[in-house]
Amino acid sequence: xxxxxxFANYAADSSHWWGNRGILHRSVEHMRLSVCAVVVAASVAIxxxxxxxxxxxxxxxAQSIVNIGRAIPSFALLxxxxxxxxxxxxxxxxxxxxxxxxxxxxxxxxxxxxxxVRDVDPAIMEASRGMGMGEGQVLLRVETPxxxxxxxxxxxxxxVQVVATxxxxxxxxxxxxxxxxxxxxxxxxxxxxxxxxxxxxxLSFFTELAFSLVAPRATPWLRRDRRPDVAPLDVPxxxxxxx
Numbered sequence: 001x002x003x004x005x006x007f008a009n010y011a012a013d014s015s016h017w018w019g020n021r022g023i024l025h026r027s028v029e030h031m032r033l034s035v036c037a038v039v040v041a042a043s044v045a046i047x048x049x050x051x052x053x054x055x056x057x058x059x060x061x062a063q064s065i066v067n068i069g070r071a072i073p074s075f076a077l078l079x080x081x082x083x084x085x086x087x088x089x090x091x092x093x094x095x096x097x098x099x100x101x102x103x104x105x106x107x108x109x110x111x112x113x114x115x116x117v118r119d120v121d122p123a124i125m126e127a128s129r130g131m132g133m134g135e136g137q138v139l140l141r142v143e144t145p146x147x148x149x150x151x152x153x154x155x156x157x158x159x160v161q162v163v164a165t166x167x168x169x170x171x172x173x174x175x176x177x178x179x180x181x182x183x184x185x186x187x188x189x190x191x192x193x194x195x196x197x198x199x200x201x202x203l204s205f206f207t208e209l210a211f212s213l214v215a216p217r218a219t220p221w222l223r224r225d226r227r228p229d230v231a232p233l234d235v236p237x238x239x240x241x242x243x
Contacts, residue, residue, distance in 0.1 A: 003194055010191030020175065027199060030176035034163045034203075037098055041105035041162075042155060049110045053117030053147070054139045066110045074100050074165050082172045092173030097166065104165055105158035112154025116147025148219050156211040163204045167196070177203070 010016060017023045045066070052059035081096035090096070120143045128142045144151075170178030177199040184193025 003190065006191040007194035007198060010189075010195050016195070021179075023195065023199065026175060026177050026179060027203065029174070030163070030166055030178075030200075030203060033094060033098060033101070033169065033174065033176060034159070034166050034207075037101035037105055037162050037166070038155065038159050040098070041102045041158060042109055044102070045106045045109035046113045046151060046155075049113035050117050050139060050144065050147075053114045054135070054143060056118055059114050059118060063111060063114060067107050070107050072103075074104050075168055075171075077103060078168055078172055093169055094174055096172060097169035097174050100168075101162045101166060105162050108157040108161070109151075109154040112150045112157075113147065116150030117143045120146050145219075145221060149215070152211065152215045152218060156208065156215075159207050159211065160204050163207050164200060167200050170196075 011023070015022075019025065048062065049059075052062050077100040078096055081099055082092075085091065085096040117139070124142060124146070125138055128138045133141065166174075166176055167178030167181060169176055170180075170182045177196045180192050180196025180199065184190065184196060
């Protein structure tokens with residue numbers, strides 16, 4: 001109960017909610033960084049993955065290169081990027097953390113989009129071409145809608161990872177929720193530490209929830225008709241009339 005009490009005492013103090021170091025400001029900064037990282041990663045990964053998936057050439061090589069990002073810990077990337085950011089005048093916190101998060105978010109987005117487009121039934125694609133569609137129309141009007149559930153899943157996975165990993169930015173001067181965790185450790189302030197941890201958990205939960213609500217609306221063609229089955233009426237067969 002001590003942890004819960006420490007968190008409650010810290011969060012109940014209204015002075016901890018306002019100002020540049022308050023809970024609200026740091027939560028907004030945390031989400032701003034996360035949204036920027038997801039948008040940049042999606043704009044890089046998804047078009048490239050759809051291109052490779054459509055042409056079914058070079059995708060495995062590109063996927064192998066992209067997945068190198070999974071093998072490099074985000075903390076190591078931040079430690080590498082931090083002095084470079086200072087050297088080239090990008091400052092503390094936001095920019096090195098953003099680059100590390102973009103590299104973290106690209107692999108799941110690329111993999112899911114590539115697999116989703118690549119695995120579209122060839123018969124559907126041939127039928128589309130037979131109807132006179134060009135390659136761009138096949139990609140955008142046929143393959144993309146079919147692959148959309150997998151694409152959204154990749155974005156969802158990446159977004160939750162980014163929200164959780166953005167916490168590391170607190171070690172490198174980023175004024176997000178991670179700052180509470182590292183400041184709490186340094187100051188032996190359990191209330192501040194738990195506030196940061198709970199804040200990140202809540203943002204991750206709402207990110208997951210948001211995607212669960214958006215996904216069905218983004219793919220309305222996949223909704224099943226939930227109306228109860230109605231037994232057909234007994235209609236007598238029509239009599240054929242020959243003239």
